[in-house]
Amino acid sequence: MQQQANPILNITIFGLFVVLTLGIVIYVSSGGRAKKGKAYYTGGAEFSGRQNGFAIAGDYLSAASFLGIAGAVAIYGYDGLLFSIGYLVAWLVALLLVAEPMRNTGKYTMADVLSFRTRQGPVRMAASISTLVISFFYLLAQMVGAGSLVAVLLGVSDLAVQIGIIALVGILMIIYVLIGGMKGTTWVQMIKAVLLMLGAGIMTLWVLGLYGMNFSRLLGTAAQTHPDGHRILEPMLQYGTNPLGFISLAIAVVLGCAGLPHVLMRFYTVPTAKEARRSVSWAIALIGLFYLFTMVLGYGAAILVGKENILAAPGKANAAAPLLALELGGPILMGVISGVAFATILAVVAGLAIAASASFAHDIYNSVIHKGKADPAKEIRVARIVVIILGILAIGGGVAARSINVAFLVSLAFAIAASANLPSILFSLYWKGFKTQGALWSIYGGLISSIVFIAFSKTVSGAPTAMFPDVNFAWFPLTNPALVSVPIGFFLAWLGSVLSKEDNTAVSAEMEVRSMTGVGTGTALQH
Structure with missing residues (x-):
């Protein structure tokens, strides 16, 4: 562990990845159509199911998956795997309940579905606000991951350097989205998914090769060398003192995926509902394989790097995967793997920025303020302005949250999505009695309750790893609010509907036909 990374080599590799991905964005958007109208939001809906599956995997396998989960497994063993299992199972919810009906019913954003059978103005406004908040929380995780990654590469823990790196990621995100729109972002996500799978796969085979390709031997060695011994092979090392916290985390992770705006938006980049379903099938296969890799990488890091060394490094648990690469292949492998992780972060933040900007421009500016009659060029201009503002806010938030595990930060975004978005999405698609x-x-x-519970939990104050460790205003006992906020979201969806006197029977029947069959896809119901 005394071996140090080569900062010049690492920065050079980083620069190559940035130039490569930026070149791709410029090339695929060079015709100009990618930055206009529908193509800006959906890439022209011209991607195949397989291509979109790789893009979804590239969008979903974020810094939380590569850095956060590998670190969680290295530190907590079995409990770290719960993130992997939950994130994968979440895709079954998206596949079976959401993907095809969403593609049949919507046009650009989640609000298209929610407002189909309700009053458009207030529902679009609510859905857009929810999208912006969830995207912001998800962006925090990527910014923190970027800061941790580069801090490890440069071998520094200086605050000014981490702030500079987080700012750089925000600026690059803005450039990617402004130049390439959804089409450029999708191609970057596809290529990034391939690079990430290859990099993680090579490291996985390398680690297993050190133990005779015997996974059982790897686990046994990890249990012998880890400070917590065999407890890393058993559940509840991390959550043993707070089982309700574990249940809350599980609810957030499993249900949150189907409510994430940037994931839902990917269903509109394919031409048909069949391709949307096919893209999710591809995504599940790729994501499932990758999470098997993180299990091996996490236990490998626990052995070869060590828990104490990981926690002592800049970035703490988020540094496990890069440090493992350093132990396996020296500075070159560390630079390459970290470069792939950096490309991962750039691709994910670009997808988040597209979803957030599209929601504001399409749902608030066009549909609410201008009643669906806004000039398309001005709408795209508004979307670009939102990208810039969101990038600035994400930089500030990333600096404040830099000490928190990125996988946990993502779980907070999942909790908000499961509380605020999922109840309305499911009831819109499957309950005829659902009202405005x-x-x-x-x-x-769901949005307010989840944010309030997070704000007054030990995630924000009252703990050494909190955003504000020097103050304590925490009174909510769980670090993840899903156990309470998700039932609140479903209950309010039911209560508000049964107390409403609104009659939307006709449009509900039309939506049922459209969501199940695809009849009418490509047109928006005005009412």
């Missing part, structure tokens, strides 16, 4: 009032109560109630 139910949608509004559910979105705002």
Whole structure:
């Protein structure tokens, strides 16, 4: 562990990845159409199911997956794997309940679905606010991952350097989205998914090769060398003192995926509902394989790097994967793997920025303020302005949250998505009695409750790893609010609907036909 990374080599590799991905964005958007109208939001809906599956994997396998989960496994063993299992199972919810009906019913954003059978103005406003908040929380995780990654590469823990790196990621995100729109972002995500799978796969085979390709021997060695011994092979090392916290985390991770705006938006980049379903199948296969890799990488890091060394490094648990690469192949492998992780972060933040900007420009600026009659060029201009503002806010938030594990930060975004978005999405698609009032109560109630619980938990204050460790205003006992906030979201969706006197029977029947069959896809119902 005394071997140090080569900062010049690492920065050179980073620069090559940035130039490569930026060149791809410029090339695929060179015709100009990628930055206009529908193509800016959906890439022209011209990607195949397989291509979109790789892009979804590239979008979903974020810094939390590569850095956060590998670090969580290295530190907590079995409990770290719960992130992997939950994130994978979450895709079954998206595949079986959401993907095809969303593609049939929507056009650009989640709000297209929610407002189909409700009053468009207030519901679009609520859905857009929810999208912006969730995207911001997800962006925090990527910014923190970027800061941790580069801090390890440069071998520094200086605050000014980490702030500079987080700012750099925000600026690059803005450039990628402004130049390439959804089309350029999708191609970057596809290529990044391939690079990430290859890099993680090579490291996995390398680690297993050190133990005779015997996974059981790897686990046994990890248990012998880890400070917590065989407890890393058993559940509840991390959550043993707070089982309700574990249940809350599981609810957030499993249900949150189907409510993530940037994931839902990917269903509109394919031409048909069949391709949307096919893309999710590809995504599940790729994501499942990758999470098997993180299990080996996590236990490998626990052996070859050591828990104490990981926690002592800049970035703490988020540094496990890069440090493992340093132990396996020296500075070159560390630079390459970290470069792939950096490309991962850039691709994910670009996808998040597209979803957030599209929601504001399409749902608030066009549909609410201009009643669906806004000039398309001005709408795209507004979307670009939102990208810039979101990038600035994400930089500030990333600096404040830099000490928190990125996998945990993502779980907070999942909790908000499961509380604010998922109840309304499922009821819109499958319950004829769902009304405008139910949608509004559910979105705002789930959003506000989850954020309030997070704000007054030990995630924000009252703990050494909190955003503000020197103050304590925490009274909510769980670090993840999903156990309470998700039932609140579903309850308010039901209560608001049954108390409403609105009659939307006709449009509900039309939506059922459209969501199940695809009849009418490509047109928006105006009412």
